[in-house]
Amino acid sequence: MQYAVSILLSGISLGGQYALIAIGYTMVYGILRLINFAHGDVFMVAGLMMVYLSASLPLMASLPLMLLLTVVLGFVIERAAYKPLRSAPRMSVMISAIGVSYLLQNLATYVTGGLPQMYPSLPFLSESVTILGAPTKWVTVVTPILVVILVIALTQLINRTKVGMAMRAVAKDFETSQLMGIKINSVISVTFIIGSFLAAVGSMLYFTNYPSIVPLSGALPGLRAFVAAVFGGIGSIPGAVIGAFLIGICESIIKGSDWSVFSDAFTFALLIVILVVKPTGLFGEKATDKV
Numbered sequence: 001m002q003y004a005v006s007i008l009l010s011g012i013s014l015g016g017q018y019a020l021i022a023i024g025y026t027m028v029y030g031i032l033r034l035i036n037f038a039h040g041d042v043f044m045v046a047g048l049m050m051v052y053l054s055a056s057l058p059l060m061a062s063l064p065l066m067l068l069l070t071v072v073l074g075f076v077i078e079r080a081a082y083k084p085l086r087s088a089p090r091m092s093v094m095i096s097a098i099g100v101s102y103l104l105q106n107l108a109t110y111v112t113g114g115l116p117q118m119y120p121s122l123p124f125l126s127e128s129v130t131i132l133g134a135p136t137k138w139v140t141v142v143t144p145i146l147v148v149i150l151v152i153a154l155t156q157l158i159n160r161t162k163v164g165m166a167m168r169a170v171a172k173d174f175e176t177s178q179l180m181g182i183k184i185n186s187v188i189s190v191t192f193i194i195g196s197f198l199a200a201v202g203s204m205l206y207f208t209n210y211p212s213i214v215p216l217s218g219a220l221p222g223l224r225a226f227v228a229a230v231f232g233g234i235g236s237i238p239g240a241v242i243g244a245f246l247i248g249i250c251e252s253i254i255k256g257s258d259w260s261v262f263s264d265a266f267t268f269a270l271l272i273v274i275l276v277v278k279p280t281g282l283f284g285e286k287a288t289d290k291v
Contacts, residue, residue, distance in 0.1 A: 006134040007256045008249065009141075013209065015248025016143035020202030021225035022232075022240040023154070024195025030171045030235040031191050033090065037097040038077060040222015041104035042196055046070040046203040047119060047213045048108055054120040062120075067200045074196025078189055108215035116214050119207035126208055139208045144245075146205070150198065151241055158237075163190055171235070220264065224251070227271045233281030243282065 021043055028036045049069055053062040081100045085093045125139040158164035166187045169177045178184050206221060207213060228247045232239025247267060254263045274281060 002133040003256070005132045006136065007252050009131060009134060009136050011249030011252030012245065013140040013143045013205075013248070014252060015228075015245035016147040017202045017206040017209075018221065018225045018228050018248050019147050019241045019244035020150070020198045020205070021221060022228040022244045023151070023198050023237055025226050025229040026232075026234050026237060026240040027167075027191050027195050029229070031167060031174075031188060032082070032093075034082070034093050034097065035226065036192075036195070037094070037222075038081075038100035038104060039195065039199060040218035040220075040225070041101050041108075042070065042074055042077070042218070043199040043203045043206075043222060044108065044213065044215065044218030045073060045104055046196075046200040047207045047217065048112065048117060050204065050207070051117045051119060051213060059120065059122065063204070066204075067197060070200035070203075071193050071196050074192040074199075075189055078192040083185065083188075105215045105219075112215065114215065116212045119211040119213055121211075122204070122208055125205070137209065139205055143205050146201070147241065150201070151237065154194065154198075154237065157194075163187070167191060224267050227267050230271060230281055231274050233283035236281070236283040239281055239283030 021039065024039050024042075025036060028034055028039070046066060050062060050066045053066055057065065077100055081096045082093060085096055122139075125137065125142060127138050128135055129138050129141060130136075131141070158167060166177070166182045167190070169180070169182055170184060170187050174184070177187075207217075210217075224247055225244060228244035229240040230243075231247065232241070232243030234240070247270070250266065250270075251263050254260060254266055
C-alpha cells in the first residue's frame with residue numbers, strides 16, 4: 001500500500017512539472033503554429049541560473065531573480081530567433097528553434113564545463129513529509145496544487161483580459177487579427193513570457209526532486225512535455241495539463257516495475273499510438289481548411 005501511494009504521489013508530482021512545460025509548448029503552437037524546440041532548454045537554463053544565483057545571493061533574492069531572468073531569456077529568444085522569420089516558411093522557423101536549442105545547450109556546456117551542477121536545497125520544498133505511510137518531499141504535495149492555481153490564473157487571463165482576448169484572436173486567425181489592429185508582436189512576446197515563466201516554476205519543482213543538472217537536463221523533460229501537449233491536443237491548455245499528469249503517472253508506474261528500462265520508450269510509443277488513432281489529441285479540435 002505504501003509503495004503504491006509513493007508511486008502515485010511521484011507520478012502526480014512529475015506530471016505537474018511536465019504540465020508547466022507543456023503549457024508553454026501548447027500556447028506557442030496555438031498562436032504561431034510553431035513547436036518551440038528550445039523550450040526544454042529554457043527550462044534547463046532556469047535551473048542553472050538558480051544554481052549560480054544561489055551561490056552568491058540569498059535564496060529569497062535568487063528565486064524572483066531567476067524567474068525574471070528566465071522571462072527575459074524567453075523574450076530575447078522570440079525577438080532574436082523567431083520575429084525576423086515571421087513571414088518565412090514554417091520549416092525555417094523550426095530550424096531556427098532547433099538552432100536556439102543547441103545554442104543554449106552549448107552555452108551551458110561552456111559555462112559548466114559539462115560537469116553536473118547541484119541544485120540548491122529550497123527550505124520548504126525539500127523537507128520530508130509522510131502521506132499515508134509513504135515518505136516523500138513537500139514538493140510532491142505542493143506541485144499539483146501550484147499547477148492547478150497557475151492553470152486557473154492563466155485561464156482567467158486568457159478569457160477575461162484584453163491581452164487574453166488578443167491571444168485568442170491571433171490563435172484563431174493571424175492575418176485578420178493583424179488587419180483589425182491587434183499588435184501581433186506584443187501578443188507573441190507575452191505568450192513567450194508566460195511560457196518561460198511557467199518553465200522556470202517547473203524547473204524549480206523538478207530540480208528539487210532531481211537536483212543534478214547537466215546541459216542535456218532539459219531534453220527529455222521537454223520531449224515528454226511535448227508528447228503530453230500532443231496527447232492532450234496541442235493548442236489546448238487543459239489537454240496539455242491532463243496529458244502531462246497521465247504521462248507522469250504512467251512513467252512512475254513503469255519506473256517502479258521490472259520494465260523500468262522502457263520508461264522513455266513508452267512515452268514515445270504513446271505518441272505514435274495517439275497520432276495514429278486520434279491525430280488531434282484527446283481535446284484537440286478538428287480543423288477544416290476553407291477553399
